[in-house]
Amino acid sequence: MLFDTHTHLNVEQFSEDQKEVIERAQAAGVSKMVVVGFDRETITHAMELVEQYDFLYAAVGWHPVDAIDMKEEDLEWIEELAGHPKVVAIGEMGLDYHWDKSPHDIQKDVFRKQIQLAKKVKLPIIIHNREATRDVIDVLKEENAAEVGGIMHCFAGTVEEANECLDMNFYISLGGPVTFKNAKLPKEVAKEIPIERLLIETDCPFLAPHPNRGKRNEPSYVKLIAEQIADLKEMDYEELARRTSDNAMTLFGISR
Numbered sequence: 001m002l003f004d005t006h007t008h009l010n011v012e013q014f015s016e017d018q019k020e021v022i023e024r025a026q027a028a029g030v031s032k033m034v035v036v037g038f039d040r041e042t043i044t045h046a047m048e049l050v051e052q053y054d055f056l057y058a059a060v061g062w063h064p065v066d067a068i069d070m071k072e073e074d075l076e077w078i079e080e081l082a083g084h085p086k087v088v089a090i091g092e093m094g095l096d097y098h099w100d101k102s103p104h105d106i107q108k109d110v111f112r113k114q115i116q117l118a119k120k121v122k123l124p125i126i127i128h129n130r131e132a133t134r135d136v137i138d139v140l141k142e143e144n145a146a147e148v149g150g151i152m153h154c155f156a157g158t159v160e161e162a163n164e165c166l167d168m169n170f171y172i173s174l175g176g177p178v179t180f181k182n183a184k185l186p187k188e189v190a191k192e193i194p195i196e197r198l199l200i201e202t203d204c205p206f207l208a209p210h211p212n213r214g215k216r217n218e219p220s221y222v223k224l225i226a227e228q229i230a231d232l233k234e235m236d237y238e239e240l241a242r243r244t245s246d247n248a249m250t251l252f253g254i255s256r
């Protein structure tokens with residue numbers, strides 16, 4: 001079995017064929033998935049999906065790119081949803097210095113507020129980081145995020161940075177880039193990070209793994225990511241699939 005810990009089945013790229021995409025995932029051995037909401041619209045869709053399918057779970061949070069749009073009532077709404085039995089994490093949240101829409105200080109403020117909320121509702125957090133690794137790690141330390149732990153999603157940093165995150169009670173999640181020929185860092189991280197702390201994800205519809213790079217990504221492709229990591233770790237594929245699924249269920253508190 002495979003557990004795709006980061007999907008966006010809730011976005012418009014899947015509005016035409018969502019049902020078929022979910023069926024293909026199941027046929028590929030994906031038995032559980034988390035649907036990540038990151039604004040008003042995608043959170044609403046994530047909650048609809050988890051009501052519909054028993055093997056789907058939700059994460060609810062506010063994306064750093066849109067930090068400038070978050071209002072006090074959005075945070076209150078996320079806190080309310082956190083009490084829903086199928087909400088297993090708060091996020092995605094974090095820092096994104098690639099896009100200019102939200103100033104860094106506003107991103108940090110919204111990030112901190114969500115960490116504080118996760119500590120209040122006692123749920124792990126899902127971290128989005130783009131070109132901001134140092135600041136992300138600093139905020140996590142200052143807010144003592146280790147208390148709830150969580151996931152460094154689609155991790156793109158070095159082995160040293162990954163180890164710093166492990167020390168803070170975080171799991172490292174790898175996605176499509178680990179299959180790219182020129183992606184040195186994710187391959188090193190896959191090799192060096194202990195299997196006890198690894199997760200897999202697609203981040204679909206983005207970042208499709210090789211040989212589908214550039215196309216729309218979907219959860220069935222998480223198999224390609226698992227195969228690549230099994231190769232890098234010189235581990236049996238079935239074993240890798242089982243161990244990463246176990247890790248996800250432990251973190252999200254999903255019973256077997």
Ligand SMILES: [Zn+2]
Pocket residue numbers: 092127128129153
């Ligand atoms: Zn992200």
Ligand SMILES: [Zn+2]
Pocket residue numbers: 006008036092203
């Ligand atoms: Zn995402």
